[in-house]
Amino acid sequence: MVTSISSVAVVGAGYMGGGIAQSFALAGLPVTIADVSAETTQAAYARLLEEAREFEDAGLYDAGATDTIRANLTAAASIEEAVADVDFVEEAVFESVEVKHEVLGRISAAARPDTIIGSNTSTIPARVLVTAMTGPERFLTVHFSNPAPFIPGVELVLSEHTDPGVVPVVRELLAKADRQGALVADVPGFVLNRLQYVLLKEAMSIAEEGIASPEDIDTVVRTTFGFRLGFFGPFAIADQAGLDVYAGGFRTFEENFGERLSTPALIQEAVAGDRKGVKNGKGLLRDYTPEQVKALVAYRNKAYGEMGRLLRALGPAPA
Structure with a gap:
C-alpha cells in the first residue's frame, strides 16, 4: 500500500466528483x-x-486558483487510463450498488496493486461495495459532502477487509x-446522514402536528442550535450547556413523548x-481546567459574534 499520496484520479466527474x-x-x-x-x-x-473561474471572480477561491486547477487537472480518455498510475482513486459515480460495483471492478483491475481506492457513497455500507474489488484491503469509503469544494468534513468508513x-x-x-476526516463505523447512512435524516424526520413531525410552520421551524434551527454547529458538535454543546440540565430536559421529554426521547x-x-460539563470541569468529551474553560468561553463568544456579523453582511438567503 502507498504510504503517501501524491497523485489522484476521480472517476465520475459530475457535480460531486x-x-x-x-x-x-x-x-x-x-x-x-x-x-x-x-x-x-x-x-x-x-x-x-469555468466553475473555478466563477468561484475565483466571486472571491470564493483565492486569486490564481483557476490557473492552479488548470495546471493540475487532466481529462483521461477512459477509466482505465485515468487510474493506471496514481496513488489514490476516488469513485464518485451514481449512488447505485450495481453501477458502483461495475466501476469499482474496473478501477481495481486497472489500478496499481498498491493504489488506495475510495468511494464517495453517502449511504451504501463499505461491506457491500468491497465485494466488487480485487485487493479489498485497500478499499474504504471516503464520503465528501455537498458542495464538495467548500464543505470540509469527510467521513471515512472501513470494511472488515x-x-x-x-x-x-x-x-x-x-x-x-x-479537509478533516472522521472515522465512523460501517453502518447504513454512517453518521452524517443518520443525524441529518433524524433531524429532518423530527422537523417534519413538528410541522405535521401543527406546532410550527416549515418556515418557522427553519428559522428556529438556523438561528439557535444551528448557529452553533459550525463551531461545536452536539457533545461539545452539551458540555457547555450542562449535562445535569440536559438530564432534566430529557425527563420532561420522556414524560411527554415516551421511550424515543x-x-x-x-x-x-x-x-x-x-460530570456536569464545563460548569464543574468534567464533561462528556474531556475534563476542563479553569484556564481551558475561560479560553473556551472566549472562543465561543468571538465565534458567535463573528457568525452574526457574517450573516448580517451576507443578508438573507434568496427565496
Whole structure:
C-alpha cells in the first residue's frame, strides 16, 4: 500500500466528483478525471474550469486558483487510463450498488496493486461495495459532502477487509486539501446522514402536528442550535450547556413523548458520576481546567459574534 499520496484520479466527474477533483487540484495535486465516455469527461473538464473561474471572480477561491486547477487537472480518455498510475482513486459515480460495483471492478483491475481506492457513497455500507474489488484491503469509503469544494468534513468508513493503515494516509491527503476526516463505523447512512435524516424526520413531525410552520421551524434551527454547529458538535454543546440540565430536559421529554426521547445512558452515567460539563470541569468529551474553560468561553463568544456579523453582511438567503 502507498504510504503517501501524491497523485489522484476521480472517476465520475459530475457535480460531486468534479468538486472533489477541483479540491485536490487546488491543493496542488495532479488529478485525472474520467467519466462514462471521453466526450463526457472533456465536457466536465471544461465545466470545472469555468466553475473555478466563477468561484475565483466571486472571491470564493483565492486569486490564481483557476490557473492552479488548470495546471493540475487532466481529462483521461477512459477509466482505465485515468487510474493506471496514481496513488489514490476516488469513485464518485451514481449512488447505485450495481453501477458502483461495475466501476469499482474496473478501477481495481486497472489500478496499481498498491493504489488506495475510495468511494464517495453517502449511504451504501463499505461491506457491500468491497465485494466488487480485487485487493479489498485497500478499499474504504471516503464520503465528501455537498458542495464538495467548500464543505470540509469527510467521513471515512472501513470494511472488515480494509487495512487500517490506509486511514492515516488518506487523512494526510485530506489535510492537504484542507479537509478533516472522521472515522465512523460501517453502518447504513454512517453518521452524517443518520443525524441529518433524524433531524429532518423530527422537523417534519413538528410541522405535521401543527406546532410550527416549515418556515418557522427553519428559522428556529438556523438561528439557535444551528448557529452553533459550525463551531461545536452536539457533545461539545452539551458540555457547555450542562449535562445535569440536559438530564432534566430529557425527563420532561420522556414524560411527554415516551421511550424515543428517554434520557441516554451516556447522560445518566455522566450525571451519576458528577460530570456536569464545563460548569464543574468534567464533561462528556474531556475534563476542563479553569484556564481551558475561560479560553473556551472566549472562543465561543468571538465565534458567535463573528457568525452574526457574517450573516448580517451576507443578508438573507434568496427565496
